[in-house]
Amino acid sequence: MRLEIRHLELVVEIAEAGSLRRAAARLHLSQPAVTTQLKRIEEFVGGALFIRSADGVVPTHTGTELVRDARNLVRQFAALQRTARANAQREAGAPVKVGGIPAQQFSLLVNALTARLPRREVTSRTIRETGTLTALLASGELDIAVMRAFPGFPLTPPEGVEHRLLLREPFFIGVSRRHALADRGRVDLADLADEKWVMPDPDDSGMNEYFARVCASAGFDQRIAHLTNEAHVAFALTAEDRGICLLYPIGTARDGLAMLSLAGTPLHRELVLAWRTDSPLATLVDELCADVRREYLALVEAAPFYRKWWHGGGAGFALP
CATH class of the missing domain: 1.10.10.10 (Winged helix-like DNA-binding domain superfamily/Winged helix DNA-binding domain)
Known part of the structure; x- marks a missing residue:
């Protein structure tokens, strides 16, 4: 025996x-x-x-x-x-609770989970605040989330939560089609020293502080003329040449704007997948990351300006 x-x-x-x-x-x-x-x-x-x-x-x-x-x-x-x-x-029964910033990676994660777990309900909510996302993960109100981080402002996940870098995403610059730089396609950050900026309201991610630091390192103080969290407002102000705005490389239509990339990619964000270690989803992290990256690459190929940046050396920067 x-x-x-x-x-x-x-x-x-x-x-x-x-x-x-x-x-x-x-x-x-x-x-x-x-x-x-x-x-x-x-x-x-x-x-x-x-x-x-x-x-x-x-x-x-x-x-x-x-x-x-x-x-x-x-x-x-x-x-x-x-x-x-x-x-x-x-x-078998409880819904998968997904949270994250309003970004392409968020919807791609929801799609990946729906495909991987066809018999489970997937619920989601977009949240901008890093602290709120972290607290919801810590409490179990979320199982998994897409978060953002900026150089100098690292994420500090609580006990029981792990995270992994999905990719680094560059910030492009939007200018009016009437702007003197509109046809340049690519500029140095220092070329924007005299510009007024349209920026989102400061939040706990550190993004605004990060932008200010990078501009200062390029030799100028960033001048913010307009603050708005509404993309359509930022685009309208920029199209009327009231300032320049940041652009994510993949997004909605931006009528009246020209897109510029920045030499050396001095401005970017890190997109991070965070999950509870006691969640069954923890065993699917490798597959989910691969799913999100694969679908993201399809979006890159469908965005001409981003595709050019990506294949011009950007892929090595973006993918960890």
Whole structure:
């Protein structure tokens, strides 16, 4: 024979009951069955585990040590069963809760999860604030999220949350088609020293501080004339030559704008996948990252300006 979890459970029950009769009752077995099983266990370990008396049983030295270790293993096995059942229930029925910044990678992640887990509902919500996304992951309100990070402002995931870099995405610059630089296609950041900027409101990601630092390192102070979180407002202001704006390389129509890339890619963001380690999704991270990257590359190919940047050396910068 070999020791199994049921043997350990029997030994623990005998020690806790203090007699073979009481242990048999607790285990819903006959006393002879308990006695026979105990003898087989003692033969296997090579010595007595209990001293029998008229008052019951007392563990021997060997029995005391075995009971101690067996009790720990039984508890661990019970915890393992609870975790496995909870994960199975979550896999079978509970919705996958996805969060993230409003970016292409977010929708691609939702698509990837829907394809990978066709029998599970996928729910999602977009959230700009890094702190809110982190808190929702920590609390279990989200299973997985797409987050952003900027150089000098790293993410600090809480315990139980891991993260992985998906890709680095460049910022391009939008200018009015009437702008003197509109036909250049590519400029140095220093060429924008005299420009007014349209920027989103500062938030806890550090993006605005990051932009200011990079502009300062290029030799000028960034002059922000307009603050808005609405892309259509930023584009309208830029199209009327009220300022220049940042552009993500893949996005909605930008009528009236010309797109510029920056030499050396001084402005970029990191797109990061973050997930709870106790989520069943943790085992799918490699596949999900591959799915998102593959679909993202298809979007790159469909965006002429970005495609040119990507194949002109940008791919080596973008992909970790």
